[in-house]
Amino acid sequence: MLTTxxxxxALKTRPLAQRFYATAAGANALLxxxxxxxxxxxxxxxxxxxxxxxxxxxTALVAGDAPESVAKEIAKYAGVSKVITASDAAYxxxxxxxxxPLLVELQKKYNFTHLIAxxxxxxxxxxxxxxxxxxxxxxxxxxxVEGDDTFVRPIYAGNAIATVKSKDGVKxxxxxxxxxxxxxASGDGSVEQEAAPEAEKPAMTQWLSEExxxxxxxxxxxxxxxxxxxxxxxxxxxxxxxxxxxxKMNAAVGASRxxxxxxxxxxxxxxxxxxxxxxxxxxxxxxxxxxxxxxxxMKDSKVIVAINKDADAPIFQVADYGLVDDLFKAVPELTEKx
Amino acid sequence: xxxxxxxxVPVKRVIDFAVKVRVNAAKTDVDRNVKHSMNPFDEIAVxxxxxxxxxxxxxxxxAISCGSAKAQETLRTALAMGADSAVHVEVKDDxxxxxxxxxxxxKAYAEKQEKKPDLFILGKQAIDDDSNQTGQMLAGLxxxxxxTFASKVEIENESLKVTREVDGGxxxxxxxxxAVITTDLRLNEPRYASLPNIMKAKKKPIVKITxxxxxxxxxxxxxxxxxxxxxxxxxxxxxxxxxxxxxxxKSEAKVL
Numbered sequence: 406m407l408t409t410x411x412x413x414x415a416l417k418t419r420p421l422a423q424r425f426y427a428t429a430a431g432a433n434a435l436l437x438x439x440x441x442x443x444x445x446x447x448x449x450x451x452x453x454x455x456x457x458x459x460x461x462x463x464t465a466l467v468a469g470d471a472p473e474s475v476a477k478e479i480a481k482y483a484g485v486s487k488v489i490t491a492s493d494a495a496y497x498x499x500x501x502x503x504x505x506p507l508l509v510e511l512q513k514k515y516n517f518t519h520l521i522a523x524x525x526x527x528x529x530x531x532x533x534x535x536x537x538x539x540x541x542x543x544x545x546x547x548x549x550v551e552g553d554d555t556f557v558r559p560i561y562a563g564n565a566i567a568t569v570k571s572k573d574g575v576k577x578x579x580x581x582x583x584x585x586x587x588x589x590a591s592g593d594g595s596v597e598q599e600a601a602p603e604a605e606k607p608a609m610t611q612w613l614s615e616e617x618x619x620x621x622x623x624x625x626x627x628x629x630x631x632x633x634x635x636x637x638x639x640x641x642x643x644x645x646x647x648x649x650x651x652x653k654m655n656a657a658v659g660a661s662r663x664x665x666x667x668x669x670x671x672x673x674x675x676x677x678x679x680x681x682x683x684x685x686x687x688x689x690x691x692x693x694x695x696x697x698x699x700x701x702x703m704k705d706s707k708v709i710v711a712i713n714k715d716a717d718a719p720i721f722q723v724a725d726y727g728l729v730d731d732l733f734k735a736v737p738e739l740t741e742k743x
Numbered sequence: 744x745x746x747x748x749x750x751x752v753p754v755k756r757v758i759d760f761a762v763k764v765r766v767n768a769a770k771t772d773v774d775r776n777v778k779h780s781m782n783p784f785d786e787i788a789v790x791x792x793x794x795x796x797x798x799x800x801x802x803x804x805x806a807i808s809c810g811s812a813k814a815q816e817t818l819r820t821a822l823a824m825g826a827d828s829a830v831h832v833e834v835k836d837d838x839x840x841x842x843x844x845x846x847x848x849x850k851a852y853a854e855k856q857e858k859k860p861d862l863f864i865l866g867k868q869a870i871d872d873d874s875n876q877t878g879q880m881l882a883g884l885x886x887x888x889x890x891t892f893a894s895k896v897e898i899e900n901e902s903l904k905v906t907r908e909v910d911g912g913x914x915x916x917x918x919x920x921x922a923v924i925t926t927d928l929r930l931n932e933p934r935y936a937s938l939p940n941i942m943k944a945k946k947k948p949i950v951k952i953t954x955x956x957x958x959x960x961x962x963x964x965x966x967x968x969x970x971x972x973x974x975x976x977x978x979x980x981x982x983x984x985x986x987x988x989x990x991x992x993k994s995e996a997k998v999l
Contacts, residue, residue: 447910490911500916501879502888526909528873530891533842537880542843542964545874555968561764565773568968609888610918613904617912628911630998654999662928670927672894673912678870681910687998689991697763704976708996710988716981725979725996728988738985743999 432461435511435524436485437531438500440467440475448523448582448626450482451616455580456517456521457484457588460552464489464490466601468504468509480594491601495612498612499527503604510537512575518553524579525626536577543577544569548584551621562678562701582626583684583705618671620658622648625674628657630687631707633676633703637692637713637732644670646733647691650740659683659703661693692732695720712736746900747801748920750792751860753849754785754808756817757871766972771968772838781817784866786824787926790933791896792864795826803827805860807972809848810837815949821877822944823936829949834961842872844954844961846880851957853885867892867925878925886916892928901911 406712430493439447456463467476468491476490488543489511495503508531522528524546534603536543541561548566549557555570556578605743625631632643632651644658651658658677660669676683678701693699695711695718704723711724712735721727728735758764758780763863767774781789788808796802808814809832818829821846832839832848854858863882868875882889890896890905897904898920907914915999921983936944982988992999 409870491773505883526892526907531891532880533874533876533879534883534889536876537843537883540843542841542967543874543880545876559973560970561758561773562870563973564764564875565766566971566973568971570966570968571964572966573964577810607886610890612918613915613917615909615912615914630873671912672908673910678873679868687992687996698760706974708992708998709976709979710992721979721981723976723979725976726988726991727979728985729874729981730985735985739989742985742989 432518434461434463434519434521435461435515435517436463437467437520437528438465438467438475438479439507439523439525439527440469443474445475445478445523447527448580449479450587451582451585452521452580453482453484453588454585455550455578456519457678459519459553461518461553462486464515464517466491466506466508468493468499468587468601470497472496476598477594480596480598481590481592482588483591484588485596487599489599490602493606495606495608500610500612501530501531501534503606504531504610505538506606507601507604508535509538511634514602517575519576519578519620520582521578524581528579532577539575539577541573541575542570542571543579545579546581547578548567548581549700552683562697563704564697564701567574570599581682583682585685588599604681605681612640618673622651623655625659625676625681625683628683629685630654630656631659631676631683631685631703631706632689632691633659633693634654634669634691635661635693636667638669639666640668643733646736650736653740653743656687661696661699668726690724690735693720694718695723698711709726744867746861747803748795748799748861748898749803749858750795750805750862750864751853751862752785752788752804752806752821752851753845753877754789754806754817754821755767755782755869756780756808756810756814757782757864760870761810766970770969770971771967775838775858778812782866782869784868784870784926784928786933787928787930788864788866789821789824789826790931791924791926793934794931795898796825805830807832807849809840809845810834818949819944821938822947823941824934825940826947828947831949831951832957833951833953839961839963840961841965842874842876842880843876843964844959846884847959848954848957848961849881850884851959852952855957857993862920863923865923865925867927878923882923885921885923888922890918890922891925892927893924894927896924896930943945960979
């Protein structure tokens with residue numbers, strides 16, 4: 406009797422649910438939460454927005470040696486319906502050899518339809534390995550969600566936009582942070598919490614050290630304003646001009662590959678196809694010619710300003726406002742006048 | 744370094760990095776009738792393998808490419824740079840060859856060898872599909888450690904130490920061979936092949952094999968529904984002075 410009642414309810418409710426979630430009846434997504442020093446980062450909150458667009462539930466995974474505080478934090482975000490914590494020293498540095506098998510175990514246990522992370526150094530490192538272990542394709546760096554199996558992603562350094570459909574049962578996705586708004590904290594964090602099942606930890610690699618560039622300026626990937634310098638800066642010392650302007654505008658400082666290769670600044674500041682992708686409200690390109698590979702990293706900025714003494718530089722073709730002038734004169738003047 | 748290493752370097756033929764790609768009329772792909780060359784990250788991978796060989800003479804470097812008949816040009820380039828031999832996994836239509844399939848082909852080929860590779864060095868991403876997946880997938884399938892986005896590689900006996908480019912800076916990890924490395928731009932400056940070396944490369948062997956012989960299903964898991972031009976930015980204007988610029992940013996663009 407009980408079973409027939411349950412069956413009848415199921416029959417009644419299922420079409421309704423399908424109507425509400427026309428594109429994704431029963432999407433059951435796992436969000437990999439990237440975190441460092443107790444703070445959520447790595448485009449996780451943007452990936453959460455992308456995950457929410459699938460229309461189903463989103464479970465957040467926080468793995469680390471002490472994941473509790475981050476788990477508490479992510480639980481407050483709208484769209485997160487459950488938080489899974491995996492507490493083990495093996496997960497402290499997000500080494501893919503250990504984290505990927507954890508994702509596989511979780512997928513088996515909870516039957517997730519989507520595994521989602523930010524398209525960051527950490528996300529790029531882990532997600533394809535996890536996908537291969539599950540024998541499914543991965544979809545990198547998505548900028549749009551068209552349905553539960555259809556995604557938009559840039560190819561050829563952003564010079565073409567592909568709409569792709571995954572035929573696999575499990576979709577492994579990394580999300581371009583700048584293409585989605587960051588999710589907002591709204592709740593009190595009172596969602597279900599569970600501990601992750603035990604997974605294989607092959608511990609094949611050993612984390613030795615890191616050298617992280619310390620800066621008081623906003624993070625390049627998420628800053629609202631970015632000022633970048635290129636080869637035209639001539640040397641590393643001259644970047645002080647950009648730092649002065651950046652401090653006045655509360656902007657992050659970036660660089661072209663030419664500036665990084667010439668040793669002017671650290672390579673973590675590189676904006677482009679192979680560096681950071683940024684999409685701030687204001688991007689000021691100083692002494693940057695505008696090669697395809699650089700444009701790939703910044704052409705979705707809302708307003709682009711170019712300062713270059715070469716009036717024919719390709720950067721002027723994408724700049725909303727171009728100033729043909731010597732940067733060594735124009736930048737200090739701009740700093741002065743703000 | 745005392746052990747003689749066997750290094751496999753997968754290389755991909757892609758549209759040259761300097762070409763401005765155009766979407767085809769049918770909006771199914773980009774126009775491929777343009778200059779192609781070796782994927783820049785793969786040149787760095789070949790260079791790194793050769794540098795290891797220069798320090799440890801008994802090292803063997805094998806370049807591998809999965810693709811159409813034209814992939815052989817790319818293999819010849821790798822041979823001219825200094826690879827010892829090459830393997831061409833011939834695929835009739837490589838436009839739908841995807842990272843998972845390539846990773847499986849590479850794994851199957853490695854496992855078929857009597858003398859197994861100790862190291863795979865790949866580029867971190869191909870500049871056409873921008874996936875950044877194949878190395879990680881290969882490492883996962885082989886159950887080997889992965890050291891991705893490498894900007895410095897140190898090998899001593901069976902130990903590997905790699906400095907990686909991560910968000911915000913660098914990270915150093917250590918592991919044991921066999922392993923998979925993917926290269927970042929800063930790893931090295933690839934050499935140009937000299938004319939004598941290009942001539943010599945013509946005599947070096949290229950082994951041919953097919954996905955069928957390797958027993959790998961390469962059918963695509965991802966279908967491309969359409970390919971479009973990105974949204975064009977509306978043409979901007981030039982300003983006359985810094986004052987003009989500040990005014991426009993304040994009143995017109997309202998970003999200051």
